[in-house]
Each structure stands twice: as structure tokens, then as C-alpha cells.
Amino acid sequence: MMSFLNSYIYYTGAFGLILIGLYIILVKHNLIKVIVGLGILDTGVNLFLVSVGYITKGTAPIFSRSEINSEHMVDPVPQALVLTAIVIGVAVLALALSLSIRLYKHYGTLNLRKIREQRW
């Protein structure tokens, strides 16, 4: 168990965050908490992407500096992906929060169980 945790600690953490985020989104009634859940889910996904390209004791892949051994370089592609994913996540969270302000003005509550005018 401990050796599994030691070798897969980042993946464990990433999927732990993803599951916590999903749990909050599915269970909580308050819209702000759901948005916090979305943020945690995003963070978990980003951590997962970074750990895909990470190696233990890795360093930045700068080929012009000869003192960096190429064996220790981490994969830069996932980091570029995460940078993009973070920006997208910020945009979604900002939009969600501004929508929740408008929602509160209309309904006077953020409880999603009470905001149910639209039905099948």
C-alpha cells in the first residue's frame, strides 16, 4: 500500500481531487459550493495532466544550457496544455460566478433545489 502511494502519489492526489470535485457537484445544493466543486475538479485534472509529463527530480527542458542533463528534463507539452486549461477554467469560473449574481437577483436564493422552474 505504502509503496503504491509512494510511486503514484501525484496520480492518487489528482484523482482524489477529481472525485472530491465530482462529489461536491453532485451532492451540494448551494450554487457557490457547486462552483467551488468545479474549481476543485479543474485543479485535479490539471494536476493529473502535469503528472503525466513529470519525472522524479525533473527539471525544465532548456537545451541551450549544457549543465542540464537531458535525462532529467520533464515533458513540456503537458505543461503547455495545463496553462491553456487553467485559462479556460478561469473563464468558466468567472462566467459561472457572474451568472450566479444574476441568478440571486432573480430568485433571492442560490439553493439549486429551490430554483426549479423548468421541468421535463
Add this chain to the structure above:
Amino acid sequence: MVNPVLLIIVPLGLAFAIPLFALFWKGAAKYIPPAALGFNLIVSLILLPRVLAEPIIVSLGGWQPPFCINLVAGPVGILFSAIIALVGLLVSIYALDYIREGAVERYHTLYLLLLTGATGVVLTGDIFNLFVFFEILCISSYALVAYLGERSGIESAVKYLIQGSVGSSFLLIGIGLLYGQFGTLNIADIAEKITSASPISLFVPMVLFITGLGVEAAIFPLNAWLPDAHSSAPSSISAILSGIAIEVGLYAVTRVIFTIFGASGILSFLAVLGILTLLVGEICAFSQNNIKRMLAYSSIGQIGLILFALAIGTSYGVAGGLFQLLSHTLSKALLFLAAGYMIYRAGSMEISAMEGMGKKMPITCLAFTIGAFSLVGLPPFTGFPSKFLIVRAALATQEAFFCVLIGLVLLGTVIEVAYFFRVIQVLYFKGEKMNSVKKEAPIAALIPIFFFVALIITVGIYPRLVTDVLNSAASEFLNRLDYIRSVLG
């Protein structure tokens, strides 16, 4: 030589230039989307005959695939970008007069961004770029659903946003898993390497991809957001969401299943999902009293039908599915545009409020009727050849499984006939005979409505106009080796 990259950068650049133009002249904002989309339509039509012969691969940044970000303008990509530009152009002409209140410049910026995202999704040859363009599409559609800012719009935008961003997170996890296994993001490169991987390790990414993209494609049971979002958005946006956004989601699902995973084992599962989506959509549409919710549920049903046709997996089936997709786009956009002014005139979205509308707005109601007939599949409209192709493809497989499912499709069509004819009956044959004033929709709305009607009838009478393109698009989906060879050389 026209470069396919123009299809993305011109609308993207113009979208962000709209606020600048609006600084100098307030009225400029609404004329930019028609200009940009008209440009896209012309470029797509110029490229179309060329890509039928050979797909155009654009490598960005001076690297060769698989190391660069590339665009693959094959028959599928250019067919879809032409459809997006055509429908987008007609709907943006409609919006010239329809969108009057609110922050008009922002509406037009977001509208153009949504269509840029859709064009990017269908042209890109890289799964991470697919995700990014998908997010552009999704985020602008969340904002546009909330555009009017009233109660129902905000509520459905919040629901749509939460479900959509959970779906996008799943998609991103799937991309991470594929990158971890194969060390590449290029669709063709992954497709080449995937044959050597064990099926077990591919199952989880595939499920994540189908779930993540299935939210936007409104595949049952991931479609709870759709009826709310499509019915509370402004009608021009409903037309785009129903006509473009969910089709682009379905394109992404098809590209992932056929090209990346080359999965034939999952097709029968998708066929069953398609039929479930179809029946749920049609049955719910039958019980609606709100005309836009009825159209939204009908979109779910049509998506189910298209998914079923694509999942038949033969060249007839895929071509039929793409044809049905084209005819759904044209008919549903027409229905929403016509319904927009009918609602405006009636002052309510209830179907019962439309009584006698056939005498008050004869042209608009005639257009609505033509759209409904086409969606149901009556000749001589475009829904007829497309549904006919699907039935023929299902029977040509000679498998009991598909023959039973096509029976359910016909059952769904009967329900569809029932609820559309109920609306048509209300339009023409209900309500007391009163000397009501004839007042049509404004000319800016009638022009796109007329073009949609003309297209529906032309393609319905001469299906050969599009069958060549659809057949080569179907073969691009089915021959993944050709796709890999054309990208990687």
C-alpha cells in the same frame, strides 16, 4: 491557393474587432458577422472541389506532423465548415433585425466566437486543439443562452454551464490518458499507434471521450440541459444551438470513435443509445405545450436518429447519417427562425396562443409548415431522401438487430408526425374567423427564411447535389488508414 486556416482566423479576428468598430459607429457591430461568415462560405465552396480530390493538410509553425498543430481540411471538415458558414450567415442576417435589446455588440462578438469554435472543431487534426475549440464553442453558448437575462435564461445557462464543464473535464482527462499512453496529441499519430495498445487500456479513455463529448452532443442520458437551454435562448441562438452546436458535438464523437479508436465493437451500443435518445426526445416533445421546448425535444430525437445512422457503420449508413444531419440543420434552423416571429407576434410561447396564426402571418407559417414536413420526412423536402437512405442502409445490413431498431425509428417518426401536425392544425384550422391584420415578419427575417425553404426544396428534389460530397465524407470517416496516410505522409 486559398488556405483553410483563413476559415478560423478571419472570424476569430473579426469577432474581437467588433467592439473596436462599435466604438466608431454603433451600428457596425451587426454587419460584421454576416461579412465574416459570407467570407467563410465562399472560401469553403472554393476549397470543396479541391478537397474531394485530396485532403489539404496545413501544418502550423513550420514543423511537420506529428510534431506540429495541424489542420485537416478533408471532405468532412470542409463539408461541415460550409454548413456552419451557410447556416451562420443566414441566421446572422435574421439577427440584424431580431436582436434589438441588450448589449448588441457582445451578442455579435459571442455569436461569431461560437461559430469560430465550431469551425475549429471540425477542421483541427489535434485532440487538444479540439478541446480548446470545443471550449470556445461551449463558453460562448453558455453566455448566449443567458443573453436576455431573464429568469429562465439565467437558470438554464447555469445548468448548461455546470453540466457542460463537467463534460469538458472528462474530455480533458481522456486526452491526458491518451497522451500518457502514446506521447502525442495528433489524431492521425494516435490512430496509427493505437492498434498496438491493449484494448483494456483504451476502454477508459474511450468512455471518457464519449461521456465528455456526449454532453454537448446531447446523447441520452446526458441531455438534461438541452430543452431548457434551447428554449430560453433568443430564437436566433436556438437555431444555431440546435442546428450547429449539437451537430458539432456529434461530429467530434464520430471522429473519436471512427478515426482515433477505430472501434467497431462499440457501434451496436451506440446504435441502441441513439434509438433511446430518439424515443425519449420524441415522446417528451409530444407532451409539450411550449413551442420552443417542443422543437428542442425534437432536436434530441433527431440527434438520436443521426447517431443511430452513423452507428450502422456502413458507407450507406454514415452517408445517410450525414445527410440527415444536413437536413436537420436546415429544417430545425428554419423552424426556430419562423417560430421566433410567431412567438413575437403571439406574445407567448404556448402552442395554443398560435391559433389562427396561419392567416395573420401566412408566409412565416408556410415556412414553418415546410420545415416541419421536411423534418418528418415528407417528399419533396430534404428530410425524405435522408430518412430514406437511413432506412435503406439499415435494411441493407441484413441483420435482425438493425431491422428491429429501424422499426423503432419509424415509430419515432410517427410520434413526430403527430406533434408537428398538431401545431400545424392549430396554426391553420383553429381559432374563430376574425378579420385579423396581416403583418409579416420584417424583410431581414424573410430573406433567410426564404433561402432555407429554397435549399430544403432544392436538395429534396435533387439529392444528387450533395450525395457526392456526403459519400466522400463517409469514406473519410470509415477509411482511417487513408486519413493517417494523408496526414503523416
